[in-house]
Amino acid sequence: MVKKHRENAPISARKFMEELRRYEKGSVSRRHFLGVTGLGTAMAVLGSAMPGLVPGRAHAADDLGDKLVFSTWPNYFNPANIEAFTKATGVHVQVNIFGSNEEMLAKLQAGGTGWDVFVPTNYTISNYVALDLIQKLDLARLPNFDQKTQDPLFADPATVNGQVYAVPKNWGTTGFVVNTKKIKGDPKSHKDFFKVTMGEGSGHTIVHDYQLTTIGAALCALGHSFNSIDKKELADAEKLLIKSKPHLFAITSDYQPGMRNGDAWMSICWTGDGAQLHKDLPEMSYVVANDGGEIWSDFYCIPKEAPHMKAAYAFINYLMEPAVQAKEFESHGYATSDSRVSALLPASTASDPILFPAKELMNGLEFGAAQTLTDPTRAEVMARFKSA
């Protein structure tokens, strides 16, 4: 007993140097040196504490592989959930961040993305199916997903021609966020948004680097549909955008840094970002415009060419677990369409005006339409606005 204890005691400095000399001179092997000095154990412990340092820790039992590539949006996942998944399965998740559905589509069209799971928005799914870019899902492999607990309003776009291609992630609205300490005009509509941009908020407004929401906002301000692909209406929207461009702070979908450090006072905004900003800075107020805007739902999909299919199913199944979804919500603040999750959230959540805007405001919102994703005029209007 005593002896054993001694063996495990840390090596003394003198003894360490002796062993080092022996190793240097070649009279003991590296294995002996690492063993007797405890350096080997130290490395093994360090290594297991940092999974990233251990390559190829594949799990033979379910053979998920050791890697998964996940493409999603900014501020839209809980890192703790991903860490827990890696710990449980040995699968390391590489996260890519995108700012627009167009960019995701472009990457998939070009091929060779290496993505296993990605997060498209409702209106893109029928396009992906038509282009044969995403997998039909085998729901038997997603036991945590329950179609019956989903709100069909948000879940329906996942089904194309009777087949399920996606499972719902979160839903939300697109409005704008206002720093009420800086902007006194109390903008309520997209019309007000552009008026403030060219007035008291000049130099401090952000619009997304994303045609759907930026052109959509301009269209709503002019009294047109958020989804319009009418050439005349788009030309008017382009005029409004170009006129407001000198007054903009930036064109970017990564608008939280600008809003947080006070450079920007107003930005087109998604629900969760509005909630995240409001939580930290109460003066940040999220507005659902009364002249229209977007309501949307996002999904998890598996690309046709996904290299780690088994891991992809395991990952989505893990994320569908109600407790995991609740943790996702705690981190990013986007509502879910899964009634099992709502039951796990604090009661105050259901009355949160950011997450669940008043009915009359909700009624004015539109889901993005499939043709807006691929419409060449909208694409070119956005590109011209940016290069103007």
Added chain:
Amino acid sequence: MTAASFDTGGKRNWQTAVLLMPSTLWFLVMLVLPLIVVVIFSFGERSPVGGYGAGFTFEQYGNLLARLKAFQNTMTYAPLGTVVSLLVAYPLAYYLAVKVDRRWRLLLLVLVIVPFWTSLLIRTYAWIFILGGRGIPTLLEFVGIEELRLINTPFAVLVGIVYGYLPLMVFPIFVSLERLDKQLLEASSDLGSSPLRTFWQVTLPLSMPGVATGCMLVFILLMGEFLIPAFLGGGKVFFIGNAMVDLFLQSRNWPFGSAVAVTLVIIMLITVSLYMRFVMGGRSGRDASIM
């Protein structure tokens, strides 16, 4: 190389061919083929869902003026960025090569390189916070300069360019200054030249190969730059590189993007060959006589 060395028989030729094979293949696969693809794409049409649709039309080239502003921005800020980088880099390179104690030189050179070990993306992102409202503008408020906007301006883009490209300018100049024969400076001074005159008539002309190389490196890379204007210009200082990224990744108009790319390559070839003819070529005779 003289003509004789080519005539030493089949074996030498065969060896040369084998040795050149990897680089030839590399150039063919990585440069020539993609360029051919881009040229073919540029005459095509945008397919209805985006991407490339086969066709033969000059429509894309006819549409180039829609990106005039982006071309203008690149043609303004690429030369401007090169000149400002040169003005910042030359004194630094001169100090490193001529003035600094040998003991410190290596350390200082390493310090110039160290930033290269981190991705330009991350370093540029850091500038967003340095130039943003809570950064330098807050400091300036203490000395009474209020409401100064730095981020998302051409100035911020220029700062990012000089910061990102400085080592590319410093090193060629450093090398040519370091090789400079100090006896020439002594001779100049012995013959009665003031230090300033020695600099203008001896040091500067002898460092011109480095200056020319540095300028060319920085200029060519700047012509395709898109990351710095996207981050520090907030999408408002739009380079032709940004227009191309947009056309390929957002509007998925590959043919138009290809036409812009081909046009940029042509502009670059013309600019660089003019530059070589008038700046580098004009002096080549003198350089040769010095070497």
